[in-house]
Structure formats: C-alpha cells, structure tokens
Amino acid sequence: MVKTILKQFGIPEERVWFRFISASEGKLFGETVQQMVDALKKLGPNPLKMQWEI
Amino acid sequence: MKNMSLKFTGQNPGTALLSFFRALLTEKAVDSLLVPQEVTSKNSVVSTLVKEADRIAAVAPLAPVSLANAARHVSDLTFTDPEEKIGVVLRPCEARALVELVKLNQASLDHLLLIGVDCLGTFNPTDYSRMAGKNLLTQDVWINQAAKGENIGTGNVTIRHCCRTCDQIVPENVDLTIGWVGLNEQFVISMPDEIASMLKENLALEEIEMPAERLTLIARLKENRAAEKERVFHEFDRKFDNIEALTAELATCLRCQNCRRACPLCFCRQCVFEGPVFDHEPEKYIKWASRKGIIEMPTDTVLFHLTRLNHMGMSCIGCGQCESACPSELPISIIFRAVGKKVQDLFDYIPGKDREEKLPLTTYKEVELEPR
Numbered sequence: 265m266v267k268t269i270l271k272q273f274g275i276p277e278e279r280v281w282f283r284f285i286s287a288s289e290g291k292l293f294g295e296t297v298q299q300m301v302d303a304l305k306k307l308g309p310n311p312l313k314m315q316w317e318i
Numbered sequence: 319m320k321n322m323s324l325k326f327t328g329q330n331p332g333t334a335l336l337s338f339f340r341a342l343l344t345e346k347a348v349d350s351l352l353v354p355q356e357v358t359s360k361n362s363v364v365s366t367l368v369k370e371a372d373r374i375a376a377v378a379p380l381a382p383v384s385l386a387n388a389a390r391h392v393s394d395l396t397f398t399d400p401e402e403k404i405g406v407v408l409r410p411c412e413a414r415a416l417v418e419l420v421k422l423n424q425a426s427l428d429h430l431l432l433i434g435v436d437c438l439g440t441f442n443p444t445d446y447s448r449m450a451g452k453n454l455l456t457q458d459v460w461i462n463q464a465a466k467g468e469n470i471g472t473g474n475v476t477i478r479h480c481c482r483t484c485d486q487i488v489p490e491n492v493d494l495t496i497g498w499v500g501l502n503e504q505f506v507i508s509m510p511d512e513i514a515s516m517l518k519e520n521l522a523l524e525e526i527e528m529p530a531e532r533l534t535l536i537a538r539l540k541e542n543r544a545a546e547k548e549r550v551f552h553e554f555d556r557k558f559d560n561i562e563a564l565t566a567e568l569a570t571c572l573r574c575q576n577c578r579r580a581c582p583l584c585f586c587r588q589c590v591f592e593g594p595v596f597d598h599e600p601e602k603y604i605k606w607a608s609r610k611g612i613i614e615m616p617t618d619t620v621l622f623h624l625t626r627l628n629h630m631g632m633s634c635i636g637c638g639q640c641e642s643a644c645p646s647e648l649p650i651s652i653i654f655r656a657v658g659k660k661v662q663d664l665f666d667y668i669p670g671k672d673r674e675e676k677l678p679l680t681t682y683k684e685v686e687l688e689p690r
Contacts, residue, residue: 265661269627272657274560284687316612317565318620 279307320514322523324505331461331498334505336377337521338496343371345516348405348431352391354379361451362443365391367404379407379435380498381457382464382477383446387582387637389415393425400429409437410489411637414670415582417491418633421677424585431513434489436499438464438539439481442642449475461498467539480638480651483547485540491673499539500532554656564620567653570646571619577650580643583630591622623650627657632678634658635670 267277281300285293312318326334342348351368356376363381365388368374389412395404408416413434419425440446441455449455455472463469470477487499494513497506506528509517517523558564575591578584590596596618607613634654641651662669665678 265632265664266628268660268664269624269631269657272555272660273558273564273624312561314610315562315565316610317569317614318561 275310275312276307278303279310319508320511320525321528322507322509322514322518323526324507324521324523326503326505328462328503330458331380331505332378332456332458335379335457335496336374338505338507338517339374339377340371341517341520342405342431343368343374345520347403347513347516349402350404352388352395352404352406353377353433354381354384354388354407356381356450356457359451360453360456361447363446363457367391367395378457379433379496380461381446381450382438382440382455382460383443383450384409384412384440384637384639385443386580387415387639388412389419389425389582392416392430393419393582393585396426396429397424399426403429403431405431405433407433407435408489408492409435409440410486411437411484411635411670412582413489413492414486414635415637417670417673418583418635418677419585420673421680422583422585422633427673431494432492434492434495436488436495436497437481437484438467438470438487438499439477439484441475441477445475465498465501467499467535478638478642479550479649480636480641480655483543483550483652483655484636485543485547487536487539490671497528497532500535501529506532550652551656551659554652558653558656561620564623564653568620568623568648571623571648572646573616573619573622574645575622576643576645577640578626580639581626581630582637582639583633583635584626590625591618623653627654627661630654631658631661632665632667633669634662 267280270280271277283296285296324334324338339351339353343351351374353366353368353374354363354377355366355374356363356378362385363378363383364385388406388408392406413432416425416432420427441449446455449472476482488497489495494507494509497508506526507523514523514525558567575589578589578591598617603613603617606617631654636651636655636658638651640654641649644650667675667678
C-alpha cells in the first residue's frame with residue numbers, strides 16, 4: 265500500500281523496504297539492515313530532502 | 319421485496335414523501351428516524367433524529383445537499399445498543415460508508431432499517447444555501463427538474479465534481495429504496511413484504527413492476543458517469559506523477575484537518591496528527607531548519623495527506639465530504655479516490671460493496687508475502 269501511494273507521486277519504491285524477520289533471527293536482521301544501508305547509499309540522498317515546501 | 323408505487327402530482331412530491339415517513343413512524347415500522355430536514359429558514363437541510371411523527375413536517379431526504387456523511391451519525395447511534403429500531407435514510411455514498419464502518423466495528427446494523435434514496439449528486443452546502451435562500455432550489459424543485467437525469471445544475475452552479483464522477487445512483491446494501499430517478503409523478507419504493515403490508519392501506523400504495531424507462535435511464539447515466547470518472551482519474555494519474563505536482567496542489571493547504579474531521583472513515587478518537595507524534599520539540603524544528611536551511615511552518619503538510627491516504631485509502635468510498643469541508647477548495651476527493659482505487663485494486667477490494675467481505679488488512683493470505 266505504502267509503495268503504491270509513493271509510486272503514484274514519483275517516489276521510487278526501492279526507498280521503502282518491507283521484510284519479515286522473526287525475533288530469533290538476529291543475524292538475518294543485521295544482514296538486512298546492512299543491505300538496506302548499502303542500497304540507500306547507492307541511491308543517494310532523497311532529492312526531496314532539500315525541498316523546504318514539503 | 320415488493321416495488322410499491324407512491325403517486326404524487328408535480329407540485330407536491332415532498333408531501334408524498336412526508337406521508338411515507340410519517341407512516342413508518344405511526345405504523346411502527348420503526349421507533350425513530352434519522353432523516354434530513356429543511357431548517358426553518360429553508361436555506362439548508364440537516365440530519366435530524368425524529369421520535370414524533372408530527373415533527374417531520376420539513377422532511378427533505380432528496381434535497382441535493384449533504385452537510386455530513388450520515389454514516390457518521392449512524393455510528394453515533396449504534397456504537398452501543400440503541401435498544402430500539404431506527405430507520406436511517408442514506409444516500410448511496412452514505413450506505414457505502416456505513417458498510418465500511420460496520421467492518422471497522424464502528425457501527426452495527428442490528429437495530430436499523432436502512433432506507434436508501436436515489437442520488438444524482440449534491441451541491442456544495444454554500445451553493446445550496448444561496449440558491450435555496452432565493453427559492454431557486456428546494457427538494458420539490460430538484461425532483462421535478464432532475465428526475466430525467468438532466469438539468470443537474472442551476473444557472474452556472476452544478477453538483478459537486480465528486481458527484482459528477484459518481485456512478486452509483488441507486489444505493490446498495492439497504493433494506494428499502496426510495497426511487498425517483500427516471501420516474502414521473504411517482505416514487506417507486508422497493509421494500510420488504512412485511513413493511514409493504516404495514517404501509518399499504520395507510521398510503522394507498524400500489525404494487526408495480528419496476529418501470530423499464532427507469533432502469534434504462536439509470537444504466538445510461540451510470541455508463542456516462544463511469545466514463546467521466548475514468549477520464550478524471552486518468553487525468554489525475556498523468557498530472558500527479560511526481561511529488562512536486564502534489565506539493566504544488568497542496569500549496570494552499572492550511573493543515574486545518576477539516577478533511578479528516580469530515581471523513582466518515584477517519585474514525586480514530588485521536589488522530590496521530592493531533593497527538594504527541596507530531597507535537598515536535600522546538601529543537602527539532604530548529605534542527606530541521608539547520609539541515610535544510612529553511613522549512614515551511616507548519617511542517618508535515620504533504621505528509622499529513624500521504625498518511626491519511628495510507629490510513630483510509632483502502633476504505634475511501636468517495637463521498638467527497640473531505641473536499642466540501644476544505645476551505646482552500648483543494649481537489650482532495652479526486653486525490654483520495656484515484657489513489658485509493660489503486661490501493662484497493664491491489665487486493666481486488668471495493669469498499670462499501672460487500673458486507674461479508676473482510677477488510678484486506680484484517681485478513682492474511684500467504685501469497686501476499688510474495689514479492690510483486
């Protein structure tokens with residue numbers, strides 16, 4: 265749902281991640297966060313960040 | 319179900335309606351009625367809860383104006399057991415909103431007789447007030463002028479644009495329907511057999527087949543309006559494909575939250591936008607301003623609308639009350655309906671359509687976790 269709404273207004277869906285990780289899967293959680301951070305670094309800062317009217 | 323004809327002459331459709339609603343109370347089909355009535359000054363029509371049959375002299379459920387989605391009032395009346403049978407009059411969008419509110423546990427149908435009315439649309443309350451004040455528009459005028467599906471404006475003022483793109487003229491999910499579109503000098507009221515036998519003698523009702531010209535006209539109007547809706551949604555899709563377009567459109571948003579208050583589906587007792595989550599500490603504003611160099615105050619205007627889209631887009635039944643309530647006249651009903659439709663399509667969900675179908679977010683299907 266969130267992705268559908270954001271996509272409508274041109275916000276790339278890869279900026280929002282949904283993953284199911286159980287409380288016992290600490291390692292997977294750490295890996296996923298690392299992956300997300302890497303992916304976001306590659307995408308660079310959201311251009312909206314500098315818009316003051318938002 | 320029986321289709322019963324209630325005849326009137328051109329001058330007095332309202333009198334025939336009045337006799338019908340009086341009979342519902344006097345024949346004890348219901349103990350009380352939630353029904354719109356014209357105010358004494360005649361320049362508006364408001365919802366009323368009526369116990370005494372002689373207090374509904376100004377009954378006007380077909381006047382083309384709606385100050386609030388009546389499903390809200392039904393929620394107020396049935397949040398706990400009202401301990402009596404209430405007849406509630408609903409337009410198609412109000413009947414849809416009620417279905418959603420029942421699914422969200424905000425209303426109950428147990429003690430209700432749902433009385434649906436045909437609707438060709440409503441005017442903005444201020445437009446209606448201006449015209450009704452000059453006697454240019456009343457319930458009787460409207461029934462006579464619009465029953466053929468034409469003349470849905472008066473002078474250069476027309477029904478709300480949300481209504482012009484609404485393809486539901488006859489309500490669904492109601493117990494009884496008062497039909498007037500496509501008819502001449504009669505209402506055709508579809509009602510359960512037991513109510514037909516209760517009212518038949520009192521009102522001199524006559525059982526008839528549903529007139530074919532009514533069905534043809536409604537089918538044609540539905541088709542035209544569905545095409546108009548398609549066009550408007552498509553136009554929206556093209557225009558609002560970037561956040562700058564949305565930001566520009568919302569530039570005059572005051573963040574007054576009237577849209578949220580008017581929305582029949584925004585039922586939260588406390589909105590996240592009124593709580594501590596958005597009561598930021600001064601240092602937070604300063605931090606944001608330092609980071610960007612400049613921020614708009616109040617903050618979070620676009621975020622407010624995006625959040626509301628996320629919260630109730632799935633259940634948006636398209637009544638347009640958000641837009642009527644907007645002091646900046648923003649086209650929010652189209653934004654909500656068009657984006658809402660996309661969210662609803664993800665789950666093949668049509669809000670307000672099926673009482674039995676569960677809300678998508680209250681059910682879990684394994685397939686939903688698959689990437690798509």
